[in-house]
Structure formats: structure tokens, C-alpha cells
Amino acid sequence: MECHLCGGRGLILRGKKAYLCPVCRQQRLRQRILSLSQLTSQMRDYTFDRFDFRFYSPYIRDGSKGITYCESAKRAVEAAKAFVRDFLSGKAEEGLIITGAVGSGKTFLACCIANAVLEGGREVLFLVVPDFLDQIRASYDEEGGFTEQEILAMAKTVPLLVLDDLGAFIYSEWARQKIYSLLDYRLNHRLPVVVTTNVALEDLEELLGERTISRLIALCRPYRLLVEHDIRMIMRQEKEAGR
Ligand SMILES: Nc1ncnc2c1ncn2[C@@H]1O[C@H](COP(=O)(O)OP(=O)(O)OP(=O)(O)O)[C@@H](O)[C@H]1O
Ligand SMILES: [Mg+2]
Ligand SMILES: [Zn+2]
Numbered sequence: 001m002e003c004h005l006c007g008g009r010g011l012i013l014r015g016k017k018a019y020l021c022p023v024c025r026q027q028r029l030r031q032r033i034l035s036l037s038q039l040t041s042q043m044r045d046y047t048f049d050r051f052d053f054r055f056y057s058p059y060i061r062d063g064s065k066g067i068t069y070c071e072s073a074k075r076a077v078e079a080a081k082a083f084v085r086d087f088l089s090g091k092a093e094e095g096l097i098i099t100g101a102v103g104s105g106k107t108f109l110a111c112c113i114a115n116a117v118l119e120g121g122r123e124v125l126f127l128v129v130p131d132f133l134d135q136i137r138a139s140y141d142e143e144g145g146f147t148e149q150e151i152l153a154m155a156k157t158v159p160l161l162v163l164d165d166l167g168a169f170i171y172s173e174w175a176r177q178k179i180y181s182l183l184d185y186r187l188n189h190r191l192p193v194v195v196t197t198n199v200a201l202e203d204l205e206e207l208l209g210e211r212t213i214s215r216l217i218a219l220c221r222p223y224r225l226l227v228e229h230d231i232r233m234i235m236r237q238e239k240e241a242g243r
Pocket of ligand 1: 101109
């Protein structure tokens, strides 16, 4: 499809001067960010109908809440589906924060949400937080590339933002500031966020700081995915047993 503003040349001529076409530039920015943060083809397959509850024990109970691992997962999935319904009908403000150990299905569930939203024809940006921060850093020494402001603006304003792996490594003050301004903006503009983290909420505060956590709590309702064993491990064992 050709650009309606510049006819696909990427430039607009005004008198003797040529300007970069703002529509094309915006489009390129979008593609650039999507290609970096895009759901991989594997992640595109993580959908609600493929969410398997057998990894979540119907016997073992979550010490703090007294519900089984399976019930806890069911609550998270129900909340995720309800969120998608609300979002697609334009009334979601509150997102989710999904916590759980390594290999408990957090990214899987976040992808279910992202895919259902895409399926519904709405925009979503799926950011793997460590990669996203690297990307912003890279923008500093890249000439003619997109600026930090442009990259951040996209994450701030996209209708739905998924932050996968928040707190996956210790944050520098610089990184903390980026995450803070992102969440602050989205909170002020009532834009929802879906977050996954393998850091417990209590410990996340130490990593991200009080002001960020306070915003996160305001933006997202917490859910837990509890497993006895890393699902990757179970799948590996099943694969080997099947041979
Ligand atoms: N509910 C599920 N149903 C089917 N497969 C699942 C489910 N949860 C996870 N898996 C499988 O297990 C793998 C690991 O899950 P996932 O990446 O979601 O874990 P995670 O909690 O995000 O782990 P990490 O903390 O390392 O990021 C996935 O690639 C997927 O194949
Ligand atoms: Mg993950
Ligand atoms: Zn154009």
C-alpha cells in the first residue's frame, strides 16, 4: 500500500526543500519496534485454547491463599479472558500482573492475552523488558535512527502494552527511571498494562523503587501461576519418555 501523503517516496517536497514524510517515519518506527518486540511465531501459537491446566496441581495448595495451584491458574486465566473482553469493548483500565516461578507459564498467558487482542483487531505492543531497555540504550549511538523519545512514546501510547519479564535483572537507576516514566504516563492516561515477573511483589519494590511499585499496583491486579516443577522440564521429560 502506498503512502497517501508522499506516494511512497518517503519524502515530501515543499518548494526546493525535501522533508521526511511523517507518515512513513511513523510507520517505520512502528515496524522497527514491532520487529524487535514482536511475538515470535512460536508465541503466536500461545492461545487460550492451548492453555493446558494439567501443569498446575489440583492437590497442592498455595500456602497464603489456601487455594490449589490449579485453582490459582484458573483464576489467572479467567481474569485474563475478562480483561480481553473488557479491553475489546473499550472499558479496560486495570491490567494484570502475573507472578510465578521460572517456567510457570507467565509468558504463555501474557501471549494468550496479546494474541486475543490482536485477533480482536486492536493494537498491542509486546515488550520483553530487558530487550526493550537494550534497544533504548542502542538508540543513543545510532545515527539517524530513532530517538529514545520516539521509542518510549510508542510504548507509552500504544493501546495495550505487555511488559514481559519485568525485574528479570537488577535495574540501574537509568533503567528504573525509564520504567517509571512509562508506567506513570500510562497510569495518568488510563492505559492498561499487562506485566509478567518472576520476582515476588514484595521483592519487586526493592528492585524498582516505591514510586514505580505504587503505580504498578494501581495499574494491575495481581495473579499467581504456581507450579511444582518448571513446565519446560516437564515437557522435556515427556518428550524423552515418548521416544
Ligand atoms: N499453561 C500452559 N499450557 C501449555 N504449555 C505451557 C503452559 N505454560 C507454559 N507452557 C510451555 O512451557 C514453556 C515455558 O513457559 P513460559 O515461557 O510461559 O514460562 P515463564 O513463566 O514465562 O518462565 P520464565 O520465568 O523463564 O520467563 C512455554 O514455552 C510453553 O511451551
Ligand atoms: Mg517468561
Ligand atoms: Zn509517506
